[in-house]
Amino acid sequence: MKIGLISLGCPKNLVDSEVMLGLARDAGHELTNDAAGADVLVVNTCAFIDSAKQESVDTILEMARHKKDGACRRLIVTGCLAERYRGELRTQIPEIDAVLGTGEVPDIVRAIDGTTRAGAAPLTFYRAPTTKQVAPGPLHAAPSARHRAPSQPQTAPSTRPSYIYDAETPRILATPAHYAYVKVAEGCDYKCAFCIIPTLRGHYRSRPADSIVREARALAARGVKELLLISQDTTFYGIDLHQRGALGRLLRELNAVEGLEWIRLLYLYPTTLDDDTLAAMAEGEKVCKYIDLPLQHASNQVLKRMKRPGSRQKYDRLLAHIRTRVPGVALRTTFIVGFPGETDTDVEELCRFVSDHAFDHVGVFTYSHEEGTSAHSLDDDVPAKVKASRRNRVMGLQKRLTQQRQRARVGERARVLVDGPASDHELVLKARLASQAPEIDASVYLTECDPSRYRAGDFAEVEIVGAWEYDLMARPVLS
DSSP, rough: OOEEEEOOOOOOHHHHHHHHHHHHOOOOOOOOOOOGGSSSSEEEOSSSSSHHHHHHHHHHHHHHHOOOSSSSOOOEEEEEHHOOOOHHHHHHTTTTEEEEEEGGGGHHHHHHHOOOOOOOOOOOEEEOOSSSSOOOOOSSHHHHHHHOOOSOOOOOOOSOOOOOOOOOSOOOSSOOEEEEEESSSSOOOOOOOOHHHHHHHOOEEOHHHHHHHHHHHHHHHOOEEEEEEESSSGTTTGGGGGGGTTHHHHHHHHHHTTTEEEEEEEEETTTTOOHHHHHHHOOSSSSEEEEEOOOBBBBBBHHHHHHOOOHHHHHHHHHHHHHHHSSSOOOHHHHHHOOOOOHHHHHHHHHHHHHHTTTTTEEEHHHOTTTTTTTSOOOOOOOOHHHHHHHHHHHHHHHHHHHHHHHHHHTOOOEEEEEEEETTTEEEEEEEEETOTTTTTTEEOOOOOOOOOOOTOEEEEEEEEESSSSSSSEOOOOO
């Protein structure tokens, strides 16, 4: 059968999608990018915040139309929305044939085939509608209702997810061939007030280091140049196994993998970032001097209500320490504005914090009042317009700071990784510095060059010749 898969959400979800594609291929199924021609469609969903849930529901409904207008015979919903809203999906979108939660990735072939192997726990299967008209319901009754994201979880699995893939698990990369994400762990043990991830992904569980290194070697042999290590808290790696210093040791082993050029850490946590990890980053020639450290806020009052273990004073000391231990490090962080009880004074403190620390990259999200989190018991007392205004204020400040730093870089020489032609101009190449992660950070655009000289995955020495609000313009330095 022809299988089409749509992956939504974060890179951690993307890895699950890549594993499902690999399992489907190894089972003899054909993969296709043509949704209209697919016999089976899989939507791997996100349910972290309201906008993600909405995108997931809209995508499911869009794919459901192919059961009427296309070749689709089965529609499968997987991932976080499936984990969180099994019952509501079942009752309100009857086109769905099977629902797999985050811990049921290995069951994708059974879901595709509609079978249950002997002795296995039954999957959550549903019968596809047999009539042309879908039964009315909150997600189908009218255009205004059919785009409504689920409001309350209906049924939850009896146990938290425990699955995590290994080096031998089949996997098909959905990223460009020169970079790949690798999960070093799954799940989370923190109890941040705004976050539903521990419920959706289960307890923290690290992969064995030898499994990660074997996977890295296999990816490098396939041409992967950049390895992006991910988990819900990458700096907690190995701590659940009572292996202190495990991340530093892993980085040193990966630094020796032949063929890799860049190793990048994403999703670090301020209280578990230790000196050995910083030392491994400073010492490793392949380890990018790049720290992605979601801090969420800088007001002590807001951090306390968020149930975050840090404080403004601790963050000040940590950031200064990072810069001392890893000279030239690029810092990325994210913040949440509009958390219950946040005041204008809190936002002013956040803005001072952003000004003081000159982050290279900042993302700002507005608080989403999610059921199943401890913050849901608080009054969502910051109006949506105020949340948006506060986000714009912080992002406007960051834009001005970034512009100043980017303009100061004009004239510098640097090494970049070519990602391929720019989407809007075939004669311009899109590339990245070691201080820029794919998809989430700014880029470097190469002009005054012959695009045929470079392929995606090539490295180039360039001179920075211009700067925009975030992106840089450069030209190759030819020897």
